[in-house]
Amino acid sequence: MRPENQSSVSEFLLLGIPIQPEQQDVVFALFLGMYLTTVLGNLLILLLIRLDPRLHTPMYFFLSHLALTDVSFSSVTLPKMLMNMQTRCQAITYAGCISQVYFFIFFGCLDSFLLAVMAYDRYVAVCHPLRYTAIMRDEFCVILAAGCWLAACAQALLHTLLVDQLTFCAGTVIPHFFCDLAVVLKSSCSDTSLNELLILTEGVLIFTLPLEGLSVVMAPFMCIIISYLRVLTTVLKIPSTAGKYKAFSTCGSHLTVVSMFYGSISYVYLQPLNSYTVKDWIATIIYTMLTSMLNPFIYSLRNKDLKQGFGKLIDRIKSQ
Template identity: 55%
Template structure:
């Protein structure tokens, strides 16, 4: 194809999840509610952990980081969709789209890495309880989080730089509410072989490595739990892992269904699975941890009571 006769795309059109205006109105209200609850819920988790000295432990340090990532993860996709709906437009500039892709890849991968770090923390707590404080030192916790951020940002930079090398012609309509990398690759009129290869190799490693870490950690945890002499001990050990396992199931269940296959097979039906880990997972994470964790419920109760007393005194 002669590139001189092509019209270079300077913006994309986000068609949303439905082509019907009535459904878009309902989705707007639903997404606005979910976004506000996500921000409020995750901020409560961060404030509760920060204000309660009893929660200044590695597990809650990782949880606070996960809540921060969930806030950012939701904020790179939903607000643009809400603003476009209010303004009555569907466009997103090329630069905005590439920026959205970069941060989308960063935050989706940092989520997986933090979940794997949390699984390792649970492994040490259950399988090596006497050495927990010695192994999970603050320096190690900060190091694990820092390394996760560095790796995920480099990975996002790789894919974004490859994406900007692609040529986009007359087709610029994205059947989604944000710039999904797979949907963008399908719009390109240039050769996407390298992009597909990097998605398969680098993207696969970035998904499989944390998932493998989680699987191995829980294999050791469950084998160790079975050696506990009492049912009460087994129940207590499982209760510390239940919240984390629920989050892992939500997150990886959707990701494996969408991104662990060629982008050429990506279809509009996959947007439902994408919504689960971009919108639903950040929404339910605070509830999963606050409802299933006695320490977190206590810290949230103290935080709410403290803020209520201050409001009453003022």
């Protein structure tokens, strides 16, 4: 961390969510409930997958990583926002802001990469069912998961190191409820052309539109689209309606999560950096909080294996 950064500014001010003072207690209780639901729901998914041997399959292996990522993703922003609302203090330290930038990019990218890997898993299950166990062997699944973690770490580290080279003026205000990369770049007093060049270069290298903040997550999204186009082609060849429904039902939960995650991200970031505003904070809340909270419900309500695993867990608790 450069000395001039520390001498220029030691903390930022987070404006938070634009709500009336009299509504603050209600909003605090709402977000606290969302956070606790997210943590408990995803930890329950992890526990069920760990305890039930029938859930030791590639699909649930990746789902366990997604559940852990969702807990971490929400924990990057929500606890700090809740603390600021409760203490009526909007300050965040420079180190805290840079840490938020890193971990938000890290877990956001990891979420995206894992959704792409899960789409590939569904593609193999539907399009190559006889070769599924041979393709999605344990070693390959571990390699895919490790690749997701390493790729997300590299993306986050590169952006964070460049952000740390910027200069911020005293009294810098972050017009958001967390230190989002695009807003932090916009709030800098120094030239951000190198940071924008990195985003642009990523967009070109991974064959996506060079839109601010979106290039990192669009490559996995394209993998998801290609995987499900292949799935759709295969399913349409199935002669029976029951067979088509069974094939589609294995992908329904994942498609729901993908639609919520990428739909809200696109709504927020599908704009150049110089026109980025936080008036769309509701969409930001959807992909930073709501999707992570609903994932356990989406996967469990449409999944008989998880329901049975939950029933066995309840029976085990009652018998003790």
